[in-house]
Amino acid sequence: MEGWSKLSSSLGAINFSQAGSKFTKGFSSSVQATRERLGQIAPEDITELPQEYKDLEARVDALRHAHEALLKITKVYNTESYDYPVQVQESITELSQSVGFNITNFAANNLKGTNLPVPTSPTAPPQKGHKTLPHALARAASSATTAISGPATGAGPAETGDKLGKALGLYANGWEKIAAARLDQDDAIVNNFLHPWQQTLNTSISLALKARQAVQVSRLELDAAKQTLKTAGPSKQEQARLEVENAEDDLVQKTEVAITLMKTVLENPEPIKNLNELAKSQLIFFSTAAEALQSVQGEIEELSVAAEGDYRKSRDH
Numbered sequence: 001m002e003g004w005s006k007l008s009s010s011l012g013a014i015n016f017s018q019a020g021s022k023f024t025k026g027f028s029s030s031v032q033a034t035r036e037r038l039g040q041i042a043p044e045d046i047t048e049l050p051q052e053y054k055d056l057e058a059r060v061d062a063l064r065h066a067h068e069a070l071l072k073i074t075k076v077y078n079t080e081s082y083d084y085p086v087q088v089q090e091s092i093t094e095l096s097q098s099v100g101f102n103i104t105n106f107a108a109n110n111l112k113g114t115n116l117p118v119p120t121s122p123t124a125p126p127q128k129g130h131k132t133l134p135h136a137l138a139r140a141a142s143s144a145t146t147a148i149s150g151p152a153t154g155a156g157p158a159e160t161g162d163k164l165g166k167a168l169g170l171y172a173n174g175w176e177k178i179a180a181a182r183l184d185q186d187d188a189i190v191n192n193f194l195h196p197w198q199q200t201l202n203t204s205i206s207l208a209l210k211a212r213q214a215v216q217v218s219r220l221e222l223d224a225a226k227q228t229l230k231t232a233g234p235s236k237q238e239q240a241r242l243e244v245e246n247a248e249d250d251l252v253q254k255t256e257v258a259i260t261l262m263k264t265v266l267e268n269p270e271p272i273k274n275l276n277e278l279a280k281s282q283l284i285f286f287s288t289a290a291e292a293l294q295s296v297q298g299e300i301e302e303l304s305v306a307a308e309g310d311y312r313k314s315r316d317h
Helices: 002-037 053-077 087-110 134-147 159-231 234-268 270-316
Strands: none
Touching: 002 134, 053 159, 053 234, 053 270, 134 159, 159 234, 159 270
């Protein structure tokens, strides 16, 4: 037991010594950084990092800024309604309808067998439509088609009105195809671009930035050790010199690690692959939209020419 106690005391002393050393280094580097910011350290007393390291730093920063700038814009693809601001009003209406449905359904199921009037149980909850501009255009055109092509009154539907109803139906069908393509595009962009693009930012780029932070801390510790060596008395000269040598070795090692990680980030082909997926998804959507509109526009133009011809004939008589 006595031997174990001595061993425990010894280990405790070592751990305490290591913790104290880390604290001292951390404090010294913080003081060094503050003095540098205040201009109290001469430029020649600040250790110069290799030019290769500084060039890689600039390139990694540019890569990080590029990722953040594009991510800031393309995050809209995570939100279905990015091109349809009216969705807020529609969402409020749908929420009111949903609450009303739930209350009525609850009352219909729980007031049976009581003296209170039982409301008619709703057959189905209100439908929720997709909140995108293509879906909204398809719904609006479809509703207009139903309104115009509804039951005829008097002598029958007017020819122009009939043609307009047909044209609106064609327009609605075209936008239904575009609406489906819009959802496919957004899913593809989220899965094949946004997620991996964000992943690169959070992993490899972030890892390189942490390695650079370690280099900065090591450089501050080295310069603080050099300052200590300058002012050390004869009895502490040797210890201070060893601290400088250890700090130099640490800085060299951390700089090499940071250079390796930054090179790995810059050579990574994934960002180009991700950008290709973004462009490909957008191309498919716009191609589908162009094809759908080109098809319906030709038919609508024929109806337009026919309607104009009928109108001219009616004015001639």
